Amino acid sequence: MKIREFKDKDIPQISKLYFNTVRKINSKDYSREHVETWSPEIYDDSLWSRRFDNYTVLVAEDADMILGFCELQYPGHIDCFYVHYQWQRKGVGTQLLNSVESVAEKNGFKRLFADVSITARPFFSKRGFETVSEINKKYRELTFKLYFMEKYLIA
Ligand SMILES: CC(C)(COP(=O)(O)OP(=O)(O)OC[C@H]1O[C@@H](n2cnc3c(N)ncnc32)[C@H](O)[C@@H]1OP(=O)(O)O)[C@@H](O)C(=O)NCCC(=O)NCCS
Known part of the structure; x- marks a missing residue:
């Protein structure tokens, strides 16, 4: 597995990964209504492209398959952070976060x-x-329970 910066050609895989992870993994903690609002059936790939303009996006890849992705934004905001539903608890998230921390420190x-x-x-x-x-957090008429979490990096 390697971690690299995202390319436009990754978007279809990222879009699918996001949809499946929310539907199959986050659904253990959120209601069906929440999950369907969070990951709509129809989501234009161009929205990902426009969204990613505002972030440093890293992907975890193995043999052309995207296993996870994450978004980092000044001054240290992590936004989307998703691992493929079939690759949970295999260290993908850890490798992505290691890279995010390196980028943040740099x-x-x-x-x-x-x-x-x-x-x-x-x-x-x-x-x-x-x-x-x-x-x-209010999103499209629903309230999502989340946690604001932070980590100070050692200079
Ligand atoms: C959160 C997420 C990115 C973690 O990715 P991952 O690749 O599964 O994480 P790792 O395998 O690197 O896990 C590292 C450690 O974190 C802890 N951990 C990870 N997931 C856990 C879980 N569901 N329950 C308890 N501990 C967990 C464990 O200590 C784990 O080590 P271990 O497997 O040796 O016990 C992934 O579960 C995910 O995609 N979740 C759904 C999407 C989501 O909610 N994203 C965040 C939006 S804010």
């Missing part, structure tokens, strides 16, 4: 922070993130 970011799902909280805790607060 950019002089002092802290990483994210609104973390119930599902991902144990992973971020294991990686040294502290829970600052519980969040009830």
